[in-house]
Amino acid sequence: MAVTALAVAVAIGVGLAPVGPATQYANAAVSIKKADDHFSVTITDPTADHRRFEEAFRAVGLNVRVKVVPVAPNAVGTLLGPIVPEGFTRHGSIGVKAVTPCASAFCGKVWMPADFPGRVVFGVGRPAGPGEPYVDDRPYDPSGEEALDGYTVHGKTVSAVRAELHRRGLKVGHRLLWSRPDGGSFDQPVPADRIKNDWIVNGSRDHSSDTVDLYVVPGPGAGPMPDPLKVATPQWYDLTG
Structure with missing residues (x-):
């Protein structure tokens, strides 16, 4: 499957000043357009260099790092994060909410204070190479996750x-x-x-x-x-x- 055909629709809710950064931006990897109370973001190439994503976020006034990370086939094109490595202690909130129905690999809303000065990190999932470790931002479920089709490992030696x-x-x-x-x-x-x-x-x-x-x-x-x-x-x- 051509991963470049995947589109990831994201809505980023921020408090916008009357004047300031650009209201829309597009490059070969991503397009961002201002709506009434959010930014609509469409990721058109999950395999693009992280700098292509970052330049788009910067153009609309968001201080964001983007990492293109290897993921399992069913997670290609999805959005990971947002993560605030140093901790979020500012007013408001930061988070992500999926939106359905969705015709792309991921649709959702991401919100964060527009004036947040700290490091915010997003990830975009790209296809992992043969044997390349997957990135998975889900915590392990101690009730017992299963990876093998037709075989239960939980409770076995x-x-x-x-x-x-x-x-x-x-x-x-x-x-x-x-x-x-x-x-x-x-x-x-x-x-x-x-x-x-x-x-x-x-x-x-x-x-x-x-x-x-x-x-x-x-x-x-x-x-x-x-x-x-x-x-x-x-x-x-x-x-x-």
Whole structure:
């Protein structure tokens, strides 16, 4: 499928001054046009260089970084974020709301204060290359996600699930799923030798076109729970480019 044919419609609600930035802008990647109380944004090329998106947002007065990131096939063209890495402490709110029906990969409204001076990051999903890790901004669901069609990993031993993945010609990634005292959880990427065969798999998620990550409940011998901040992996919005 030609990804350049995908169109992503987004509406960005902002408080506009009577005079100021341009009311519309378009390039080969994206077009932005002012409506009564929002900007209608159509992404025409999800694979375009991030600078093409950023120049359009700047032209209409928005201080936005855009990262074009690899995603699974069903997420190509979708919008990730908005993210405020340093935290949002200003008046108003910032967020995104999907709109349906939608004839494109993503339709929605994104709102943020027009005068917000901090770093705001959006992502646009492009097709991942063979074996390239997917970006997924959804937190893992500890109730047990499933990545394999026709096969439930939840509750099975690591050895059993590994055997099924190898039978399907897939590689295996491993993440320890730690439960915090406050009832939350976090995951820690670990090498295969940190995982025992008889430990229990909570769920699985596609890591790339050829790899599935297993989320494993720490069993006997796993050691103490680490500091979540010390084992956190870089997020898509922290990466360069």
